[in-house]
Amino acid sequence: DLQLVVDAGGRFVTGQPIYSDPRFLYPPLAAILAGPLTHLDFLALSIGYAGLKIAIAIAAVISVGRMLSRGQQLAAVLIVVLCLPFLHDVMLGNANVLLVGAMVPVIYGRDRARNGILLGLATAVFAKPLVLPVLLWLLVWRRRTWIGTVLAGFGATAAGALIAGPATYVDWVRALFAGGNRFAVPFAGNHGVTALVPALWLPVAALTTGGLLWVLARRSEGAGLTWAVTAGILIAPYAGTYSALPIALAAPGLLKSSPTFTLAMVALSTIATGFALPFYALAILLVGWAQVGPRA
Numbered sequence: 001d002l003q004l005v006v007d008a009g010g011r012f013v014t015g016q017p018i019y020s021d022p023r024f025l026y027p028p029l030a031a032i033l034a035g036p037l038t039h040l041d042f043l044a045l046s047i048g049y050a051g052l053k054i055a056i057a058i059a060a061v062i063s064v065g066r067m068l069s070r071g072q073q074l075a076a077v078l079i080v081v082l083c084l085p086f087l088h089d090v091m092l093g094n095a096n097v098l099l100v101g102a103m104v105p106v107i108y109g110r111d112r113a114r115n116g117i118l119l120g121l122a123t124a125v126f127a128k129p130l131v132l133p134v135l136l137w138l139l140v141w142r143r144r145t146w147i148g149t150v151l152a153g154f155g156a157t158a159a160g161a162l163i164a165g166p167a168t169y170v171d172w173v174r175a176l177f178a179g180g181n182r183f184a185v186p187f188a189g190n191h192g193v194t195a196l197v198p199a200l201w202l203p204v205a206a207l208t209t210g211g212l213l214w215v216l217a218r219r220s221e222g223a224g225l226t227w228a229v230t231a232g233i234l235i236a237p238y239a240g241t242y243s244a245l246p247i248a249l250a251a252p253g254l255l256k257s258s259p260t261f262t263l264a265m266v267a268l269s270t271i272a273t274g275f276a277l278p279f280y281a282l283a284i285l286l287v288g289w290a291q292v293g294p295r296a
Contacts, residue, residue: 009034120152226288
């Protein structure tokens with residue numbers, strides 16, 4: 001994915017159509033920001049990108065687990081950076097670590113507009129279906145943060161449209177629809193519903209969306225969060241192992257309500273986030289349904 005982004009940046013700099021490569025599905029802003037990177041050595045850029053992701057993981061763990069001992073924080077960092085979703089995100093040059101890292105302040109910070117800025121900017125650059133359920137959770141539980149996220153996202157998108165032109169964003173929407181149809185089939189790297197039974201994807205996505213809305217409206221804050229960070233796996237037309245990374249954000253809450261399940265969830269993640277990913281997600285949704293706490 002990093003190569004796709006850099007190549008798109010090269011096309012933008014030279015005035016070529018950004019979406020001439022149908023595999024590139026990120027917003028035009030990703031290509032705009034990648035333009036200056038085209039002159040860098042790609043190996044060095046890849047190493048730097050991997051280092052940035054590890055730094056984000058360390059900062060996130062320390063931020064969420066600031067009450068833990070140093071030994072516990074180190075153990076938590078190792079668990080995160082050595083889990084299969086994180087490793088695959090690093091190896092494939094994907095952007096889920098950036099998106100999940102930007103979700104930390106919106107979920108664990110105070111309900112302030114400024115805490116949503118990072119997620120808004122990250123979404124404007126690397127828009128993915130997994131962000132939508134989290135935005136719905138914010139709308140219910142963190143209204144000020146939701147406003148900051150939306151304003152930052154729209155502001156960055158408007159800047160991208162001014163630089164690249166509004167027509168480029170029209171091309172992006174077309175590329176998204178074409179890519180969704182093209183990738184909603186079994187292929188190497190797809191572990192979502194469409195990898196198992198493509199015909200079931202739309203019914204499963206519809207049921208999951210309905211369940212998410214019901215949980216957000218009627219269940220606890222923790223239950224809503226668990227559903228918000230997991231539902232994207234079943235809603236997206238295709239899902240790689242790295243699609244499970246947002247589930248890490250629900251782990252602290254699940255650890256309090258269902259400690260045995262949470263330890264098993266982490267221990268089995270190396271195997272379960274592969275071809276069993278839809279069943280893994282379903283199990284987490286079922287356990288998350290029963291989380292207690294303040295209600296909407």
